[in-house]
Amino acid sequence: MAMTVEENDLLTRVERGAPMGEMIRQHYWIPAVPSARLEADGAPVLVRLLGSDYVAFRTTDGRSGLIDERCPHRKTSMMMARNEHNGLRCIFHGWKVDVEGKVVEAPNQVGDQAQFCKRVKTSQYGVEERGGIVWVWLGKGDTPPRFPDLPFTHLPADQRSVTSVEVPTNWVQGVEASMDSSHVGVLHESTTQITAGGGNERMHMTKALAPRLEFEERPYGYRYAALRDLPDDKVYARVNNFVMPWYGIICAPDANGPSTVFFSTPIDDVTHRAWFVHFNPTRKLGMTVMSATPDVWNFPPLPPGTRATAFGQNRDLMKRGHATGFHQHLGTEDFAMFLGQGPIADRTNEQLCSADGAVLRVRALLLKSAREFIAGKTPTLADNPELDYSRAISIGGVLPAGTDWRVLAETA
Structure with a gap:
């Protein structure tokens, strides 16, 4: 069933007090910047989240922090600040802000400078650094929400990689794609062949394009199995997880291979940051198409x-057999589809099919949480007593026909 305009706005909008943005701000930790992007005493990094601007930085002693971009004094950008002696010093008048967001020096203030600094009001945000990512809680109050201890957050650096890029479309388009199993065998047909070769289980997706979907609700969202019939009474089952509000945890392409977490965090209404975390919980990750990134x-x-050039699609390459003409990366193929949907996808005139069940569930859970927030409640999926992010483990495999796919999940 197609959405109404009002539902689409509630689902997608995050700026200027929009309920979805305020719900996320209050009840979820937000990935802000890859850890590798921050250098001790290095240049601050501009970070835009939910339509507001911040700067992230690493202090002399290695801690990470995130503060409002504008200096609390005369509101110039702290992007230009000197990062020195465990704080950012504004180059306009020398006010210094520490890693917690407090003003600790105001050299142009006459009198008791320390007392003056204590009276300066600033926004202060909770920051955690785990899994190669600096996360921030932008909400109000003294009690932050439960941290999303996903399966990669405690792994050593040599078992994971983190990369990200800014994409000029609404964030929900990216989130939906992470749970859209039927696009993989079409959009990523050539990419799968290039990266997986001929003997990888993932190749089954390029042959059986219409999976049967079976769902199971979980305290963090849901998990589902995409089931594809194979010859000899076998079934290829891919069990993936959706974790609120934007994590798509995708199973490894084969036994002992690396898994991937895709997530799309809202920069503003028409821009998002696409994140790719590649991780192997059992051994070193090594060099992969995800970890071989030149710029995190x-x-x-x-x-x-651009749109006028079909986003740079290479038709000559398509004539030679490439499925999409976007050879650069699996992510590039996805980004082209998001761009083709427009800055904010119009869901009011879609014509959906059986393969869209997982996408519909993503929308339903996001809308349910936003409506609970509007009603003054803590969203159920943000504070469930049984919430255990570490259990969001995705796995795939070939099973005899008729076997319950949960057998796979139980071995994870």
Whole structure:
């Protein structure tokens, strides 16, 4: 069933007090910047989240912090600040802000400078650094929400990689794609062949394009199995997890291979940051198409063209057999589809099919949480007593026909 305009706005909008943005701000930790992007005493990094601007930085002693971009004094950008002696010093008048967001020096103030600094009002945000990511809680109060201890957050650095890129479309388009199993065998047909070779289980997705979907609700969202019939009475089952509000945890392409977490965090109404975390819980990750990133803040690459040029699609390559003409990266293919949907996808005139069940559940859970927030409640999926993010483990495999796919999940 197609959405109304009002439902689409509630689902997608995050700026200027929009309920979805305020719900996320209050009840979820937000990935802000890859840890590798921050250098001790290095340049501050501009971070835009939910339509507001911040700067992230690493102090002399290695701690990470996030503060409002504008200096609390005369409101110039702290992007230009000197990062020194465990704080950012504004180059306009020398006010210094520490890693907790407090003003600790105001050299142009006559009299008791320490007492003056204590009276300066600033926003202060909770920051955690785990899993190669600096996370921030932008909410109000003294009690932050439960941290999303996903399966990669405690792994050593050599068992994971983190990369991200800014994409000029609404965030929900990215979130939906992470749970859209039927697009993989079509959009990523050539990418799968290039990266997986001929013997990888993932190749089954390029042959059986219409999976049967079975769902199971979980305290953090849901998990589902995409079931594809194979010859010889076998079934290829891929069990993936959706974790509120934006994490798509995708199973490894084969036994002992690396899993991937895709997530799309809202920068503003028409821009999001696409994140790719590649991880292997059992051994070193090594060099992969995800870990071989030249820039953790700007990778994978966006499509190389505009709408007028079909976003730079290479038709000559398609004539030679490439399925999409976007050879740069699996993510580039996805980004081209998001761009093709427009800045904010119009869901009021879609014509959906059986393969869209997982996408519909993503929308339903996000809307349910936003409506609970509007009603003054803590969203159920943000504070469930049984909430255990570490159990969001995705797995795939070939099973005899008729076998319950949960057998796979129980071995994870």
